[in-house]
Amino acid sequence: MISIIGYGNLSKSLITGLRNGNYSGDITVYDPYVTKKLHKKITLKRKLDDDILKCKLIFLGVKPNKFKDIAKSLQNITKNTILVSLMAGISIKKLRELTHISRIARVMTNINCAHGKAQSFVFFNSNCEPKDKKQLIKIFDDVGKTYIVSSERKIDIVTGLTGSGPAYVLYILEIICSIFEKQGFNKKMSRDLSIELFDGTINTCKNDERSLEVIKKSIVSKKGTTESALRSMKKDGLQKILNKAVSSAIKKASKIGS
Numbered sequence: 001m002i003s004i005i006g007y008g009n010l011s012k013s014l015i016t017g018l019r020n021g022n023y024s025g026d027i028t029v030y031d032p033y034v035t036k037k038l039h040k041k042i043t044l045k046r047k048l049d050d051d052i053l054k055c056k057l058i059f060l061g062v063k064p065n066k067f068k069d070i071a072k073s074l075q076n077i078t079k080n081t082i083l084v085s086l087m088a089g090i091s092i093k094k095l096r097e098l099t100h101i102s103r104i105a106r107v108m109t110n111i112n113c114a115h116g117k118a119q120s121f122v123f124f125n126s127n128c129e130p131k132d133k134k135q136l137i138k139i140f141d142d143v144g145k146t147y148i149v150s151s152e153r154k155i156d157i158v159t160g161l162t163g164s165g166p167a168y169v170l171y172i173l174e175i176i177c178s179i180f181e182k183q184g185f186n187k188k189m190s191r192d193l194s195i196e197l198f199d200g201t202i203n204t205c206k207n208d209e210r211s212l213e214v215i216k217k218s219i220v221s222k223k224g225t226t227e228s229a230l231r232s233m234k235k236d237g238l239q240k241i242l243n244k245a246v247s248s249a250i251k252k253a254s255k256i257g258s
């Protein structure tokens, strides 16, 4: 049995993933603002009552700037509760200071949890017991791959890489899609073709152990079309643009809670 505070984009993806996977326990969700329940097998609460607060695992899925609003309500929960923060940027120190909860885990997952393909990074504070850890890891194993990190700083790093990552991939996908459209393909076909292009390429990489660079080189022939496009991207500084963008996300992640 778990409870989740905040029924937003990430919580919904996580619940979808858990329900599509092996998790059959009760899920109770608290969100005072929500108007529509999307999942059948959950209990949705508009009050932060004991059904939420007595759960062993309480997930926090609100935006970081809303955390203070609910922190006080969490101050009297039982000693062996584990607070699982899904939020970007709020440190364990801050979480403890404002909730007085001693067992805390920070998890950075992503929306790919909805269909079993999340990358979830978990940092446990020193008060978490081995059996707590096992229980939480199992939940995230149900929605993708789980990686335990031994430093909290790593959570900020993956926030900017894999937490936000699906948005970067989607942005590039959107650009490719718009190029198909500009070249005369209709909207639906452009969407399908772009997704197939990514999906096919990922599939190639999954089935080919060579480095990404070597696989890429296998497409390039001297003075050919691919070489011309890649040279243009390099000249316009695509790598620099992406490096700068991701670094700014990582920097932001480490600053949110301070």
Ligand SMILES: NC(=O)c1ccc[n+]([C@@H]2O[C@H](COP(=O)([O-])OP(=O)(O)OC[C@H]3O[C@@H](n4cnc5c(N)ncnc54)[C@H](OP(=O)(O)O)[C@@H]3O)[C@@H](O)[C@H]2O)c1
Binding pocket: 005, 006, 007, 008, 009, 010, 011, 030, 031, 032, 033, 034, 060, 061, 062, 063, 064, 066, 069, 070, 086, 087, 088, 089, 108, 109, 110, 111, 163, 164
């Ligand atoms: N979205 C992602 O892909 C992603 C990835 C990694 C990490 N995260 C982290 O996950 C957290 C949630 O992100 P999100 O994108 O799911 O945000 P979101 O869609 O805004 O969801 C947050 C939900 O919590 C509700 N809420 C606001 N104040 C509340 C309160 N006091 N008590 C209970 N519920 C409250 C919000 O209602 P209103 O909309 O009415 O305010 C909203 O339904 C963030 O901290 C973010 O850093 C998100």
